[in-house]
Amino acid sequence: AQSVTQLGSHVSVSEGALVLLRCNYSSSVPPYLFWYVQYPNQGLQLLLKYTSAATLVKGINGFEAEFKKSETSFHLTKPSAHMSDAAEYFCAVSPFTDKLIFGTGTRLQVFP
Amino acid sequence: SQTIHQWPATLVQPVGSPLSLECTVEGTSNPNLYWYRQAAGRGLQLLFYSVGIGQISSEVPQNLSASRPQDRQFILSSKKLLLSDSGFYLCAWSVLAGTGTEAFFGQGTRLTVV
Numbered sequence: 001a002q003s004v005t006q007l008g009s010h011v012s013v014s015e016g017a018l019v020l021l022r023c024n025y026s027s028s029v030p031p032y033l034f035w036y037v038q039y040p041n042q043g044l045q046l047l048l049k050y051t052s053a054a055t056l057v058k059g060i061n062g063f064e065a066e067f068k069k070s071e072t073s074f075h076l077t078k079p080s081a082h083m084s085d086a087a088e089y090f091c092a093v094s095p096f097t098d099k100l101i102f103g104t105g106t107r108l109q110v111f112p
Numbered sequence: 113s114q115t116i117h118q119w120p121a122t123l124v125q126p127v128g129s130p131l132s133l134e135c136t137v138e139g140t141s142n143p144n145l146y147w148y149r150q151a152a153g154r155g156l157q158l159l160f161y162s163v164g165i166g167q168i169s170s171e172v173p174q175n176l177s178a179s180r181p182q183d184r185q186f187i188l189s190s191k192k193l194l195l196s197d198s199g200f201y202l203c204a205w206s207v208l209a210g211t212g213t214e215a216f217f218g219q220g221t222r223l224t225v226v
Contacts, residue, residue, distance in 0.1 A: 006155075034214055043118075043202055043217035044156075090156065099171075100146070100206070100215050104155035 002027045004074075004091045006103035014111050019063075019078040021106045023091030026072065032094040033074045035065055037087050038105075044090060050074060061085070086110045114139035118203045118218030125225055131176075131190040133221050135203030138184065143205040145186040146215065147178055150200040162186060198225045 007022040025031060032051050036044040048059025055067045061084075065076045076089060091103040118135045125131060137143050144163050148156040158171045160178035168178050175194050179187045186203060200222050206215040 036217075041200075041220065041222065043219045044204075044215075045217075046214045049214055099158060099161060100204075101158070102148075102156040 002031060002093050003101060004033075004093045004103040006091050006106050008106055009104065010107050010109065012109040012111060013081045015083055016080050019076070019081045019085065019108065021076040021089050021091075021108065023065075023074045023076065023103060024072050025074060025091075025093050027093065033065075033067065034092040034094070034100070035059065035063070035074075035076050036090045036092060036102075037061075038090065039087050047076070047089075081108075081110045083110050083112065114205075114216065116203065116205055116216055116218045118221060120221060121219065122222045123224070125193050125223065127195055127225055128192045131188070131193050131197070131223070133188040133201055133203075133223075135186045135188075135218055136184055137186075137205045140184070140205070140207060142183060143207055145180060146204040146206075147186065147188050148202040148204065150202060150220075156202065160188070193225045195225050198223055 003026045005024045013019055034049045035047040037047050038044045047063050048057045050057050050067045058064045063078045065074050067074050086109055088105045088107045090105045093101050115138045146161045147159040149159055150156050160168055160170055162168050162180045165180055176190050200220050202220045203218040204215040206213050
């Protein structure tokens with residue numbers, strides 16, 4: 001079965017520092033991969049998605065992610081963290097079926 | 113444009129009481145519909161999904177059930193709530209699943225069973 005693993009349930013960075021949130025996928029074929037963000041008591045909002053068109057995907061709010069088949073990874077990065085980036089981030093995989101499978105999430109804290 | 117409505121936003125129910133959460137989608141036809149539950153530290157657990165009216169797939173055995181009486185309506189129910197049913201419930205929709213199309217989420221329902 002296809003799945004995603006998010007390393008680190010909590011990540012803390014200082015404002016202006018690099019943000020790196022890790023996601024590794026398990027799939028026998030290149031999957032579709034997504035990153036979502038969730039602010040407290042709200043639904044999920046799509047940040048970006050990989051659909052095999054380009055390995056470096058740019059999303060909203062300055063985030064980007066790189067698909068690396070050799071490492072089965074799809075890590076999310078942002079060069080400079082902002083206080084408003086504090087939220088929970090979810091990696092997800094769509095395994096060519098009717099389902100979207102999520103990781104356990106990473107809570108990002110940004111300190112001034 | 114498409115919108116998804118989920119209600120209520122918060123709900124406090126006693127153990128043993130019934131549950132009905134409703135989700136409706138506007139602006140699209142024949143969407144795939146999903147119910148997820150979010151518990152602290154456990155990410156999003158897919159509970160049910162539906163590819164059409166009356167077609168429900170259950171992902172995990174539990175105290176809940178789902179129904180899709182109309183194309184754009186998805187209902188999550190329980191006859192008798194358990195304490196373990198507490199959590200944040202999210203409805204979502206997508207089209208052409210399996211082609212890289214993302215899911216769109218409602219604002220969620222915070223259910224507390226007391």
